[in-house]
Amino acid sequence: MATHTTIGIIGCSHVGAHVANALLAQGLADEIRLSDTNEKLCRAQSNDLLDAMSFYPRPARVVECDDRYEELACCDVIVNAAGHVDAARTDRDGELVPTTEEPKKFVRRIEDAGFTGIWVSVSNPNDVIATEIRDLADCDPRRVLGSGTTLDSARFKHALAGATGLNQGSINAWMLGEHGFSEFALWSHVTFGCLTPEELEAQTDVTLDRDALETQAVRGGYTTMVGKACTEYSIANGTVAIIEAILGDTKLVTPVSTLVEGVYGVSGHYASLPCVIGASGVEKVIVPTMTPHEQERWQASCRHIEENIAKVSW
């Protein structure tokens, strides 16, 4: 673990503020640097977090940086949660044009000010924005990752736990491809404890409706969105799990959006695959053996990301 950990957060509305709170609640940061173009919001979030300091396990500094992005260059990790979630009311692709405008305003400024840490991008469309940040930073791709299907894989486990009555922590289940409607469940690698879905069905009275469970994972965010116009708890905790793996160099294996290079015919942009996360960021991309059907779905999902990338420029 770095001796003095400083985490930057760009965009401190629902997601950014929850990331900050979760980091402080877990005692993972010595300093949090908040940036938001909405200065009133940035001040309010800083003040609210400082008001909570008595209840966190250890003291930390919270620094309000507004849009003075260079002040984030000293961070170990920068979380990008700058976005326009209102444009994603029915589909994350709604944010394609407004949210790809944002990294152009800060990535080069922060890199040129000497940032050498890891970018963890949460903003949507997640794979497009992560590709953009890496292109703008023009850096080792290990230094840039998107939260990708971290959240969707947690949603898949939520659905599977509901269907089986088993604890989510005993379920190993992955959504891969785009963080969006084209993603797919890697059913060939789902396990309950050490049982395959077929073994579980043979030994219990559980019957898994695979299509319905996958739909719950893909569409589950919109159950939350219709009620509160954002999603925040799961993504914030998932992002903090990634940050913890970077700070602690823990070699966590988790699905994140990473630069795809020659995976089942796909190259040149970000999409989610299982990755080993450590101090350098994405330290290894793991390519699971996919069935022919999963390969087709992976390629179709990546085509959707490529079509979106072709619609914007940076």
Ligand SMILES: NC(=O)c1ccc[n+]([C@@H]2O[C@H](COP(=O)([O-])OP(=O)(O)OC[C@H]3O[C@@H](n4cnc5c(N)ncnc54)[C@H](O)[C@@H]3O)[C@@H](O)[C@H]2O)c1
């Ligand atoms: N990857 C995931 O699983 C996941 C889950 C939930 C939300 N999201 C995405 O995360 C992003 C944030 O979500 P939210 O609900 O907090 O969105 P939001 O629209 O409520 O807040 C975005 C914040 O970013 C700020 N901002 C915009 N441009 C900025 C810039 N250039 N510099 C600094 N601040 C800037 C805005 O002022 C605003 O406060 C959105 O893109 C959303 O779609 C991703």
